[in-house]
Amino acid sequence: MSNLIRTVLVLAAASMLVTGGWARFDPAGFATWAGWPNHVHFLHDAGVFQMGIGLMLVAALWWRDVVTLVLGGFVVTNTLHAYNHAADLDLGGRTSDPWLLLVFSMVAAAGLMARRRALAGRVRRTGEEVSA
DSSP: OOHHHHHHHHHHHHHHHHHHHHHHHOHHHHHHHHTOOOOHHHHHHHHHHHHHHHHHHHHTTTOOOHHHHHHHHHHHHHHHHHHHHHHTGGGSSOTTHHHHHHHHHHHHHHHHHHHHHHHHHHHHHHOOOOOO
């Protein structure tokens, strides 16, 4: 991977992580800056989704397997999304929402583990180098 591509990944990741973290941890400040209504839960969710994109951009520096990358990103982002729904229950939603989201995270985590095992088996069988 070229230095240009690495630099773009790091800069794009930083922009997503900073703005996503700001929206997640200071929704009122972010809303004021962005000119949006201060809808706390919406900003919490927007923040974790941006942070998830940022983490996937960083992970792309090491993981070359797209299935591993997107499943890992989904597990982290969706689990943070579930946390938001649990933490923001006083703002609305259903008590089942965090649990349903966690079930999807667990299913994706099982898929991620299966993918990692399949890649490890491929490396053992072929001697192929896989950075996943």
